Amino acid sequence: xxxxxxxxxxxxxxxxxxxxxxxxxxxxxxxxxxxxxxxxxxxxxxxxxxxxxxxxxxxxxxxxxxxxxxxxxxxxxxxxxxxxxxxxxxxxxxxxxxxxxxxxxxxxxxxxxxxxxxxxxxxxxxxxxxxxxxxxxxxxxxxxxxxxxxxxxxxxxxxxxxxxxxxxxxxxxxxxxxxxxxxxxxxxxxxxxxxxxxxxxxxxxxxxxxxxxxxxxxxxxxxxxxxxxxxxxxxxxxxxxxxxxxxxxxxxxxxxxxxxxxxxxxxxxxxxxxxxxx
Amino acid sequence: xxxxxxxxxxxxxxxxxxxxxxxxxxxxxxxxxxxxxxxxxxxxxxxxxxxxxxxxxxxxxxxxxxxxxxxxxxxxxxxxxxxxxxxxxxxxxxxxxxxxxxxxxxxxxxxxxxxxxxxxxxxxxxxxxxxxxxxxxxxxxxxxxxxxxxxxxxxxxxxxxxxxxxxxxxxxxxxxxxxxxxxxxxxxxxxxxxxxxxxxxxxxxxxxxxxxxxxxxxxxxxxxxxxxxxxxxxxxxxxxxxxxxxxxx
Numbered sequence: 310x311x312x313x314x315x316x317x318x319x320x321x322x323x324x325x326x327x328x329x330x331x332x333x334x335x336x337x338x339x340x341x342x343x344x345x346x347x348x349x350x351x352x353x354x355x356x357x358x359x360x361x362x363x364x365x366x367x368x369x370x371x372x373x374x375x376x377x378x379x380x381x382x383x384x385x386x387x388x389x390x391x392x393x394x395x396x397x398x399x400x401x402x403x404x405x406x407x408x409x410x411x412x413x414x415x416x417x418x419x420x421x422x423x424x425x426x427x428x429x430x431x432x433x434x435x436x437x438x439x440x441x442x443x444x445x446x447x448x449x450x451x452x453x454x455x456x457x458x459x460x461x462x463x464x465x466x467x468x469x470x471x472x473x474x475x476x477x478x479x480x481x482x483x484x485x486x487x488x489x490x491x492x493x494x495x496x497x498x499x500x501x502x503x504x505x506x507x508x509x510x511x512x513x514x515x516x517x518x519x520x521x522x523x524x525x526x527x528x529x530x531x532x533x534x535x536x537x538x539x540x541x542x543x544x545x546x547x548x549x550x551x552x553x554x555x556x557x558x559x560x561x562x563x564x565x566x567x568x569x570x571x572x573x574x575x576x577x578x579x580x581x582x583x584x585x586x587x
Numbered sequence: 588x589x590x591x592x593x594x595x596x597x598x599x600x601x602x603x604x605x606x607x608x609x610x611x612x613x614x615x616x617x618x619x620x621x622x623x624x625x626x627x628x629x630x631x632x633x634x635x636x637x638x639x640x641x642x643x644x645x646x647x648x649x650x651x652x653x654x655x656x657x658x659x660x661x662x663x664x665x666x667x668x669x670x671x672x673x674x675x676x677x678x679x680x681x682x683x684x685x686x687x688x689x690x691x692x693x694x695x696x697x698x699x700x701x702x703x704x705x706x707x708x709x710x711x712x713x714x715x716x717x718x719x720x721x722x723x724x725x726x727x728x729x730x731x732x733x734x735x736x737x738x739x740x741x742x743x744x745x746x747x748x749x750x751x752x753x754x755x756x757x758x759x760x761x762x763x764x765x766x767x768x769x770x771x772x773x774x775x776x777x778x779x780x781x782x783x784x785x786x787x788x789x790x791x792x793x794x795x796x797x798x799x800x801x802x803x804x805x806x807x808x809x810x811x812x813x814x815x816x817x818x819x820x821x822x823x824x825x826x827x828x829x830x831x832x833x834x835x836x
Contacts, residue, residue: 409699413690448690 320432330436331429334458337438341384343474343507344371346442347467347481347500348453349491352524353444355382356500358471358507359517372521376401377528378411379445380521384471385458386438393437397421414445418454418462426460440470444523451524469503476506494540497522497532501540513541609713613665615639617650618789619751620661620720621779623763624729624744625772628800629722631661632776634784635809636791643791651797653804655680658694658723659797660701663748664736665716672715675704694723694730698740706738718748723799747779750787755779769798781812 316329359368383390404412469477637645
């Protein structure tokens with residue numbers, strides 16, 4: 310993307326019919342750390358990569374509970390994401406109070422999308438710089454939606470957003486057809502494997518990712534570190550080995566291609582990030 | 588909406604104009620509604636009378652109406668307020684249908700919405716002068732609830748409004764069962780309505796019974812109950828009365 314004379318204002322069209330400010334907002338989503346969502350008929354799993362600013366700080370929260378039956382994972386400007394999460398919680402609880410019934414997630418994402426659209430059509434506003442993966446339930450079962458800064462929303466079987474999400478998407482594209490009937494455990498495993506793809510060679514540890522799940526008979530909750538580590542242990546052969554440790558039970562050849570990236574040494578390499586790829 | 592006049596010491600007085608903005612008494616009223624859960628769903632009965640004080644003025648008032656696909660609302664109290672509530676619910680169901688997303692408002696949602704409306708109006712001292720009965724079946728689950736004009740709201744296996752609380756519910760407490768068939772349910776309701784017809788002066792002998800099941804909601808055509816008036820005491824009402832010359836032989 311390069312600067313041009315039509316990109317100063319969100320309310321200025323380019324001659325080719327584009328709103329550059331909106332597109333730049335979508336760029337902000339791509340710069341954030343990865344967030345992944347997948348669903349079966351009865352469950353939705355949201356997972357994200359925990360990126361801390363430095364060794365001294367804790368990582369930012371990117372997954373929020375909106376209600377017992379709705380959760381959201383964000384990528385991009387986390388401040389914008391928090392504001393929108395608060396809005397979603399507000400809508401959800403107001404509906405629950407009036408109707409004593411959970412707000413169908415499909416209706417919530419439309420409210421959210423309409424809210425985002427307003428910011429693309431007011432000269433004194435700017436688009437929200439955050440992409441949201443909204444997972445939730447309604448009468449027809451589990452759903453996963455992606456809400457874009459542009460005000461569009463799409464429904465997905467599985468999706469990934471943020472930096473290096475393409476690697477996760479490639480993995481998900483290979484596997485998504487089986488997700489519909491997946492068991493809860495398989496869905497969690499697939500989510501963590503997808504997270505691993507975005508790490509591109511970095512050692513997968515439970516401290517690096519956050520996973521949350523919700524289902525038809527299961528209210529939204531986070532998985533604790535132990536549970537995540539247990540799943541990781543099922544496919545990571547020997548965590549302390551220096552190379553070739555990305556051998557998953559399913560025998561993915563693609564993982565071996567990512568292995569050449571530096572491992573950084575066991576234990577000490579927490580903050581060693583794999584070289585930036587474009 | 589409310590106008591106040593300030594007097595010297597600071598107390599405010601509402602003037603007459605403000606009073607005309609809020610409901611003080613009901614004018615055209617409907618009497619009891621009685622409803623029960625039965626094996627396949629809900630049955631609700633009410634008569635078709637609209638009283639103007641002590642005059643039985645209107646005799647073709649439908650006091651039960653279907654709401655959406657799954658629910659039925661019955662009302663006693665001020666008829667015009669009932670019609671207002673129907674307008675609110677019409678808007679609600681219209682918006683719900685416009686979503687066209689496979690989700691729909693069930694009886695529980697409608698009942699809670701009405702509870703909010705009634706309670707909020709009560710808090711503004713401008714009530715909708717009704718007691719509402721809301722029943723329905725959705726996804727196999729039977730629901731029967733009541734909301735009063737002051738916002739008191741609850742669910743039960745059998746509910747009644749007004750006089751029905753005093754005359755019908757004792758019968759239902761004794762004779763209601765979980766597995767009533769449709770015929771048994773109707774018979775039970777008719778028993779309650781008959782007692783109300785004899786004893787409630789605002790009841791008329793023209794009633795409807797509504798049925799709610801998974802398949803949908805239907806309201807019957809109006810019909811009347813058989814009554815018996817040939818009691819000996821009625822033919823000679825003053826027999827044995829204080830000061831009369833007639834004695835029972």
